[in-house]
Amino acid sequence: MREYAFIETKVEDYIGIIELNRPKQLNALNRQMIKEIVQVMESYDQDDTVRVILLKGKGRAFSAGADIDEMSNDDPIRLELLNQFQDWDRLSLIKKPIIGAVQGFVLGGGFELALSCDVLIAAEGAEFSFPEVNLGVMPGAGGTQRLTKLVGRTLALEWIWSAKRIQVEEAQSHGFVNRIVSGELLEEEALKFAKMIAEKPPLAIRLIKDSVNKAIDYSLYEGMQYERKNFYLLFSSEDQKEGMNAFVEKRKPKFQGK
Amino acid sequence: MFTTINYECHEGISWIKLNRPDKLNAFIAEMNREITHAVRQAAKDEEVRCIVITGEGRAFCSGQDLAEVNDDTNHGDLLRNHYTPMVKAIMACEKPIIAAVNGVAAGAGFSLALACDFRLASEKASFINAFVNIGLIPDSGNLHFLSHLVGRAKAIEISVLGEKIPAQKALELGVINRVIPQDTWQKEVEEFASKLAKMPTKAIGLIKRYLTLAENLPLDAYLEKEAEGQRIAGLTKDAKEGVQAFIEKRQPEYIGQ
Numbered sequence: 255m256r257e258y259a260f261i262e263t264k265v266e267d268y269i270g271i272i273e274l275n276r277p278k279q280l281n282a283l284n285r286q287m288i289k290e291i292v293q294v295m296e297s298y299d300q301d302d303t304v305r306v307i308l309l310k311g312k313g314r315a316f317s318a319g320a321d322i323d324e325m326s327n328d329d330p331i332r333l334e335l336l337n338q339f340q341d342w343d344r345l346s347l348i349k350k351p352i353i354g355a356v357q358g359f360v361l362g363g364g365f366e367l368a369l370s371c372d373v374l375i376a377a378e379g380a381e382f383s384f385p386e387v388n389l390g391v392m393p394g395a396g397g398t399q400r401l402t403k404l405v406g407r408t409l410a411l412e413w414i415w416s417a418k419r420i421q422v423e424e425a426q427s428h429g430f431v432n433r434i435v436s437g438e439l440l441e442e443e444a445l446k447f448a449k450m451i452a453e454k455p456p457l458a459i460r461l462i463k464d465s466v467n468k469a470i471d472y473s474l475y476e477g478m479q480y481e482r483k484n485f486y487l488l489f490s491s492e493d494q495k496e497g498m499n500a501f502v503e504k505r506k507p508k509f510q511g512k
Numbered sequence: 513m514f515t516t517i518n519y520e521c522h523e524g525i526s527w528i529k530l531n532r533p534d535k536l537n538a539f540i541a542e543m544n545r546e547i548t549h550a551v552r553q554a555a556k557d558e559e560v561r562c563i564v565i566t567g568e569g570r571a572f573c574s575g576q577d578l579a580e581v582n583d584d585t586n587h588g589d590l591l592r593n594h595y596t597p598m599v600k601a602i603m604a605c606e607k608p609i610i611a612a613v614n615g616v617a618a619g620a621g622f623s624l625a626l627a628c629d630f631r632l633a634s635e636k637a638s639f640i641n642a643f644v645n646i647g648l649i650p651d652s653g654n655l656h657f658l659s660h661l662v663g664r665a666k667a668i669e670i671s672v673l674g675e676k677i678p679a680q681k682a683l684e685l686g687v688i689n690r691v692i693p694q695d696t697w698q699k700e701v702e703e704f705a706s707k708l709a710k711m712p713t714k715a716i717g718l719i720k721r722y723l724t725l726a727e728n729l730p731l732d733a734y735l736e737k738e739a740e741g742q743r744i745a746g747l748t749k750d751a752k753e754g755v756q757a758f759i760e761k762r763q764p765e766y767i768g769q
Contacts, residue, residue: 436721440742 259286262312263294267444268351270294270304277313283363284321284340292368293343295348305452305459306403307352308444316356317364319385324410342395345370351451354456355444356380357437366393366403369400372463375432375444379435380422403422403470405429455493456511516543518568519550522769524561524709525614526554533569538577539620541728544594547624548601556603563605564701565628568611575619575642587648590752595620595652602627603724606717608708613637613688614700623652626661629720631688632704633679635695639687643676660727662686703716712750713768 262273272294274281291309293341298304311317328336360382368382370372384401386392393401393414402410403430413420425431435443451459461484468480488494492512500507513519516528528550530537537543546763547565555558567573581590602609611617613629618640625631625639641658643650646764650658650671659667662685670677679691692700708716708726726734745751750766 436740436744438747439740442743443740 258290258294259332260284261290261294265301265303265344267449268304268305269448270298270301270312270492271308274309274311274317274378276357277311277315278385279321280315280318280359281311281320281364282318283367285336285341285357288338288341290358292344293387294354295345297347299350302511306448307348307455308355308440308448309352309367310355310444311357311364313358315364316354316360316380317360318359319364324387339395342366342370342473348405349463351459351463353442353444353448353451357440362386362393364396366395366397366400369396373432373447375435375440375447376425376431376433377421377440379437380425380431380434380468382420382425383417385417387415387417388452404428411450433464450479453509455491455497455507457493457510458488459489461488505511513675514546514550516540517546517550519553519555521554521560523706524559526550526557526560526563528565529543530555530565530567530573533567535572535577536571536574536616537567537569538574539594540577541594542582542596543582546599547709549696551598551605551609555601555607558768561607561711561713562705563607563609563611564705565609565624566701567614569615571615571621571625571637572613572637574616575621578646578735579693591651595623599623599627599653605721607713608711608716608720610705611702613639614697616640618642619650619656620652623650623654623657626657626687627653630704630708631682632701633682633688633691634692635679635691637679637682637691639679639682640678641671641674644672656733658687710766712754712766714747714748714750715745718745 258275260274260276262275264271264512272291274283274287274291275423276282276287295307300459312383349375352371354374354375356368356374357380360368360380362378362383362385363377364383365382377471382392384397386394386397388398392398398414401414405413412418422434426434433443433447465477465481466482468477472480493507493509497507513529516530516532518527518531518720520527520529527548530543530547532543533540533541540564551563554563571638576590581587582745609628610630610632611625613625613633615634615636615712617625618639619642622639641650641654643654649655655667656671664668666685677685677687682688683691700735718741722738725737729737749763749769753766754764
């Protein structure tokens with residue numbers, strides 16, 4: 255596997271792991287780092303040995319946000335031509351489940367990266383915030399959209415306007431953190447969760463993600479039409495036959511992702 | 513370095529000595545900041561396995577220095593900016609913290625002692641929840657800690673009457689752990705601190721963490737957390753050493769990890 259400048263990667267037990275690796279800079283995200291993350295996610299998405307993607311950050315923070323030095327002198331035309339947020343659009347197209355394991359600061363772009371995950375496991379003491387407003391700007395990689403869809407307009411406005419630090423317990427009570435675990439066990443628990451998903455039939459997992467995501471963008475009627483097509487589609491899979499036969503025969507199914 | 517406190521570390525013990533003896537170690541903003549900083553520093557320092565907070569001179573701490581308070585003072589902001597960070601730093605520290613109360617602990621000085629894990633008091637020490645005597649309420653977490661220690665009835669009595677509680681009476685109330693005679697004071701505090709500094713530090717930190725969770729979670733949720741905590745403790749070198757020493761019928765030697 256090729257070497258990356260700002261991330262570390264490895265695949266084990268059907269789990270494709272991506273670790274942000276700028277611990278001294280609290281994993282501040284630069285453009286190259288995002289490119290690397292997206293590149294690896296896309297390769298994992300095509301890799302049969304990967305069923306679940308696990309994204310985490312090395313050191314005491316998941317990510318303290320974007321690398322400010324890199325953008326302080328940008329102008330609108332340069333940003334338009336650079337089109338850096340296109341990489342973030344590609345993140346939304348990943349079909350396999352993405353588990354985020356976060357600790358410490360989850361700020362700005364780091365928060366947006368966390369919100370791009372499907373499931374978030376967070377360490378006790380993790381703090382989420384959009385501090386962009388204090389620099390005279392605003393979130394640009396989906397923060398105002400994703401957070402609003404998760405917690406509603408009223409809270410999203412308060413949090414993004416005020417740059418308030420949201421404690422992990424509050425994050426969980428508002429539904430964007432699935433589980434809170436002790437910091438020492440973050441990796442172990444996130445891997446346990448990833449493994450549990452990796453043991454399920456991959457095609458069903460994939461089409462569940464596809465359908466649930468449609469609930470965000472579609473009307474209920476359209477979403478339900480979409481859901482049933484995916485439901486029908488799974489009946490053409492071997493895993494559906496295996497799953498139902500195993501159920502009838504009272505044995506454990508063996509899923510192959512076919 | 514520090515101007516309002518003395519900070520020294522030896523043999524695994526970090527000593528934070530409030531050092532404004534002519535003001536009976538009353539709090540000024542700088543002292544709040546320095547205690548906060550010192551506790552965080554001790555929490556991070558791998559050599560440190562026990563922290564002692566005590567006072568230079570005849571007082572432990574007489575609370576907020578009223579010379580720093582005037583008609584324009586926003587008492588809420590004074591807490592938010594100076595006392596709350598100090599109390600949070602103490603609560604966040606996963607090493608044992610002893611308040612060695614050498615003399616009077618009044619107002620926020622009482623609160624400081626209450627925020628610690630252990631309270632050793634000299635026979636000359638006394639405690640006063642003095643806030644009500646100037647028309648204020650106990651702060652810096654005082655009511656939270658006090659009501660947990662002595663229950664609501666006694667917490668109300670201590671806070672509303674604002675009377676001086678001698679060390680022996682504080683012991684009977686369950687506010688402190690022990691009273692130490694003046695002539696053996698220094699020696700007994702050192703022995704107690706040194707005993708804690710040789711214990712499995714990580715386990716002590718976890719006991720503190722899970723005690724807080726135990727106070728705040730329903731039993732089912734707590735039992736799940738407890739399993740996590742024991743998993744963490746079970747992974748420590750000290751847990752392995754503890755079992756090994758037990759099997760080999762010898763005294764364990766803990767390294768705090």
